[in-house]
Amino acid sequence: MVNDAPIYSITYYKPQRLVRLTWLPGTAGMTDQDFKETLEAFAEGILQHNAQKLIIDMREFRHRPSSEVLAWRDDVIVSKYNKAGVKKVAWVWPGVTGDTSTSKRDKFENHYCSTESEALAWVTT
Numbered sequence: 001m002v003n004d005a006p007i008y009s010i011t012y013y014k015p016q017r018l019v020r021l022t023w024l025p026g027t028a029g030m031t032d033q034d035f036k037e038t039l040e041a042f043a044e045g046i047l048q049h050n051a052q053k054l055i056i057d058m059r060e061f062r063h064r065p066s067s068e069v070l071a072w073r074d075d076v077i078v079s080k081y082n083k084a085g086v087k088k089v090a091w092v093w094p095g096v097t098g099d100t101s102t103s104k105r106d107k108f109e110n111h112y113c114s115t116e117s118e119a120l121a122w123v124t125t
Helices: 025-029 032-049 067-084 116-123
Strands: 008-013 018-023 053-057 088-092 109-113
Touching (some): 008 032
Parallel strands (some): 018 053, 088 109
16 A cells, blocks of 8 residues: 655745745655655755755654665755755754754754744744
């Protein structure tokens, strides 16, 4: 049986130059290839819109990417964020704290938030 539950939503807020990726419960059935394709679509949207601010909502994320895919993310996706001129990435990820970089290649600020409103407040300041 094919998993037909949606795995993500991408939203663009033009005035704020903000793109949001919301992972959905369908990620429980996703593959590493699904993960890569989602990140590619997100990164291409960031490039297309010259977004400088990102929100990544991890509250419903259920997939566990392999170390190979995470290395690919660092090489390919983070490079696209940098190319687009991303300045801030707010992660909605309850239980994760701090402002730790997600990659050695980051040229932007990362901030982990417990709530969506906290993430929006931080990324738009």
